Amino acid sequence: MKIYIGADHRGLQTKDAVKAIVSQLGYSIEDVGTYSESSCDYPKIAYKVGTAVAGHPENRGILICMSGIGQAIAANKIDGVLAALCYNAEAAALSRQHNNANVLVLSTKFIKSEDLEEIVKVWLSTEFEGGRHQRRVDLIRQMETGADISQND
Numbered sequence: 157m158k159i160y161i162g163a164d165h166r167g168l169q170t171k172d173a174v175k176a177i178v179s180q181l182g183y184s185i186e187d188v189g190t191y192s193e194s195s196c197d198y199p200k201i202a203y204k205v206g207t208a209v210a211g212h213p214e215n216r217g218i219l220i221c222m223s224g225i226g227q228a229i230a231a232n233k234i235d236g237v238l239a240a241l242c243y244n245a246e247a248a249a250l251s252r253q254h255n256n257a258n259v260l261v262l263s264t265k266f267i268k269s270e271d272l273e274e275i276v277k278v279w280l281s282t283e284f285e286g287g288r289h290q291r292r293v294d295l296i297r298q299m300e301t302g303a304d305i306s307q308n309d
Contacts, residue, residue: 157278158218160208162188162201164227167220170264170272174218177276202230202239209258210236217259218276224263230257235300238293243267245278252282254289 159178163171168190178185188204190196198221205217217239219227224241231239239259240251243266251257260279267275284290296306 158184158186158215159197160186160188160205160215161216161219161220162205163190164198164201164222165190165193165196166222167262168193170220170262170267170269173269173272174220174262174276177273178218178280181277181280198226199230202247203234204226204298205259206231206234206237206239210234213258215258216280217292218262219259220262220264222263222265224261228261238296240277242272242279245274248275248279249282252279253285254292256284256289256293 158237161171161175161178175185175187186208188208189201191263197257202219209215209217216264219231219239221227228239228241231237237259238255238257239261240247240257240262242248242251243262243263248260283291
C-alpha cells in the first residue's frame with residue numbers, strides 16, 4: 157500500500173511527524189506538498205492526494221491543515237474519495253470500519269501531538285467491515301454519479 161501525504165502551510169510540521177510515523181510502520185510514502193511555510197491553497201493539495209487515491213484501492217491518503225475541515229471538503233469533491241476528518245483514534249477506526257475511508261484528514265489545531273501516532277496507526281491498520289456498511293458506501297458512490305437515492309429502500 158502506498159500512502160500519499162499532503163498538507164498546506166499550516167500542516168507542514170505535522171506532515172513531517174506523520175511521514176515519520178508512516179515510514180516507521182513500513183509503508184511507502186509519496187509527499188505531494190507543500191514543502192514550505194509560505195501560504196498555499198489547500199484544495200490543490202487535496203486534489204493531488206485525492207486523485208492519487210481515487211480508483212486505486214491499494215492506495216490511501218493523509219491530508220493535514222489547521223482545522224482539517226477545508227481539506228476534507230475539497231478531497232470529498234473528487235469522485236472515488238471517501239475522506240474522513242478524525243480528531244481521535246476511535247473516529248479513525250470507525251472511518252475505516254464503517255465508511256471505508258481512503259483519505260484520513262488531520263487537524264494541527266485540534267489534535268494533540270501525543271495522540272497523532274495512535275490515530276495514524278489505528279487508521280492504517282483498521283479494515284473495512286463490509287456487510288451493512290458496504291450497502292451504505294455503495295449509496296454514497298451512487299450519489300457521486302448524481303443518482304437520487306432518497307427513494308431507495
